[in-house]
Structure formats: structure tokens, C-alpha cells
Amino acid sequence: MSKFDEKVALYEKFMNDRNLSFDAVLLRAVTKGLGPSIYKADAETVSGSDPKELATVKNNFLIKKLGLADGEALDTAIAEVVEQIGKSERKKYRAVVYYLLAVKFNKQSVYGL
Numbered sequence: 001m002s003k004f005d006e007k008v009a010l011y012e013k014f015m016n017d018r019n020l021s022f023d024a025v026l027l028r029a030v031t032k033g034l035g036p037s038i039y040k041a042d043a044e045t046v047s048g049s050d051p052k053e054l055a056t057v058k059n060n061f062l063i064k065k066l067g068l069a070d071g072e073a074l075d076t077a078i079a080e081v082v083e084q085i086g087k088s089e090r091k092k093y094r095a096v097v098y099y100l101l102a103v104k105f106n107k108q109s110v111y112g113l
Contacts, residue, residue: 007031007038011095018085022099029111030102031095033065038095046092048082061098066107077104 001009008028015022037043047053057078062068081100085092102108 011093014093026108026113027099030099034095044094046094046097048092054078066110
């Protein structure tokens with residue numbers, strides 16, 4: 001199994017353990033879109049309480065990658081996803097957060113799906 005496949009399997013298990021339904025093909029595409037960051041411990045996760053980190057998710061993913069307009073709805077969506085994963089969960093994997101946000105905004109087409 002490649003390192004990439006191991007990461008995808010880790011994210012699938014993470015979602016299964018939290019009873020989060022997911023499309024394996026989309027999760028794989030989102031993970032691939034993150035590139036080498038998935039192999040770096042700090043970059044692989046999102047801090048749900050760090051305003052700078054949440055701004056990065058908003059600006060780099062929601063606005064730049066998904067093409068959404070800036071607004072309060074983006075902040076609300078990020079907060080909902082953090083809540084969905086669990087605020088107390090220390091490892092909020094970036095691939096999972098981005099996957100849930102892409103689905104929330106119905107932007108699977110960004111990944112060719």
C-alpha cells in the first residue's frame with residue numbers, strides 16, 4: 001500500500017469512527033488535491049480554535065479553491081464542520097475538513113465529480 005493510500009485509509013477510518021458518511025472517490029480526490037501537506041504533521045490537521053488557521057481554510061480553500069464569495073456563511077460553515085467532527089477532537093484532518101466543506105457547498109464538481 002502506498003503512503004498516499006495509507007493516508008486515505010486513515011481518513012476513511014476517522015470518518016467511519018465518527019459515523020460521518022462519505023464518498024470514497026471524493027475523499028480521495030480532496031486528499032490528492034492537498035498534495036504533500038498530508039505528510040506533514042502540522043499541515044495535515046486544522047486547529048478549530050486558531051483564528052489564523054481558520055482564516056487559511058476560508059481564504060485558501062473556500063474562496064480560492066472552491067470559488068465561493070467571502071461572507072459570514074463561510075465562517076458559519078467552518079464552525080459547523082468543526083462541530084460536526086467534534087470540538088474536542090485534537091486531530092481534525094485537513095482532508096476531512098475540506099471534504100465536509102466541499103460537500104456542504106455542493107462543490108464536488110471542483111474535483112471533477
